[in-house]
Each structure stands twice: as structure tokens, then as C-alpha cells.
Amino acid sequence: MSGGGAWQGNIKARLYERVRERGFDSLTAFAEAHPAVPLHILADELGNDVAAVQLLSGLLYEAELNQKVTRFVRDVLVRELAEGLPNGWPSILNDSSRFEVAMALGRWSAYTPETHEERVRQVRDMLLASPPPAGWRPLGPDDELLRTLLPDEGA
Known part of the structure; x- marks a missing residue:
């Protein structure tokens, strides 16, 4: 679970930095590489300073950009x-x-x-x-x- 640090600093930059560290160019690519994994587990994989709702929001943003x-x-x-x-x-x-x-x-x-x-x-x-x-x-x-x-x- 994410701690209070999830709401500190530049959340968007942190999310993209973490997925790039894992070899992905987008949150969507990261999520697609982990199908059927609950969002809170995906968020934990990105660090204890990432909240599932932040990941969800980023995924929706990318989906809207890509009309998906x-x-x-x-x-x-x-x-x-x-x-x-x-x-x-x-x-x-x-x-x-x-x-x-x-x-x-x-x-x-x-x-x-x-x-x-x-x-x-x-x-x-x-x-x-x-x-x-x-x-x-x-x-x-x-x-x-x-x-x-x-x-x-x-x-």
C-alpha cells in the first residue's frame, strides 16, 4: 500500500519515471504487461509512494488520448x-x-x-x-x- 509519500512532489513525473525504469514507455504498456493484476498491486510494484488511484487516473488519461x-x-x-x-x-x-x-x-x-x-x-x-x-x-x-x-x- 502506498504511504503518505504518494501525494508529495510531481506525481505524474514519478509515475512515468517508474514505468520507464521498468522498460515501458507508457503506463498503458506497463499495465498491459501485467493483465488481470489488481491496480493496487500494480501501484505497489511501482513503489510505496504510488497510489492505485494515481495509476488509474494516468491510465484513463492515456486511454482518452488514444481514444481507447x-x-x-x-x-x-x-x-x-x-x-x-x-x-x-x-x-x-x-x-x-x-x-x-x-x-x-x-x-x-x-x-x-x-x-x-x-x-x-x-x-x-x-x-x-x-x-x-x-x-x-x-x-x-x-x-x-x-x-x-x-x-x-x-x-
Whole structure:
């Protein structure tokens, strides 16, 4: 977890310095090299003075620049599902598993940019109304089901 140092100094410069030290030219390239890894773990890999929300913000910024916000939204869902449902989608939605699904989908919704809120709400409702196969665990933002639910801009 990041300490208080995460909010000191030039945050953006620190993020890019850390990913370049690891051989990447962007936050997106760094994140793509670590698919389905929760954001807080990625942030910790960059140092104890980097917060997950800072990484999330930088990734959204790059996604907006590259007109790949929908892919970013799918990527965040993959990371939230990996953290909240490490064994994949539950076979039965009982009280306990429904809570775990709701938490993962709720965090995803909270991290969604305004431009995609309605689409995310629709996808969330579809996943709950017609759940994916038991054990489904997308390994990246290009998962076939996710691309069906949230197709790229212009697709």
C-alpha cells in the first residue's frame, strides 16, 4: 500500500519515471504487461509512494488520448474481477457469492468515467441477469465476452 509519500512532489513525473525504469514507455504498456493484476498491486510494484488511484487516473488519461476508453473500462473490470472473484465467476449466486460479485462490479462502476456510466450499468445488469459460465475469469480486456458486452468505440 502506498504511504503518505504518494501525494508529495510531481506525481505524474514519478509515475512515468517508474514505468520507464521498468522498460515501458507508457503506463498503458506497463499495465498491459501485467493483465488481470489488481491496480493496487500494480501501484505497489511501482513503489510505496504510488497510489492505485494515481495509476488509474494516468491510465484513463492515456486511454482518452488514444481514444481507447472502452478498452480501459474493460481492463478495469478484468482487474476488479481478478481481485474480487479470484476463482472466477461463481457457479451459484448465493448470499455470499452475490456479495462478492456486487463488490467487484460496484468498484468497477465507481472507477468508470462519466462517458461510460450508462454502458457499464447495462453490462452490470446483463451480467447479473444472465451470468457468464461458472469459473469465467477474463484474462485481459480483449476477452471475447467482454468485447461483446462492451465493444470498442466505432465497432
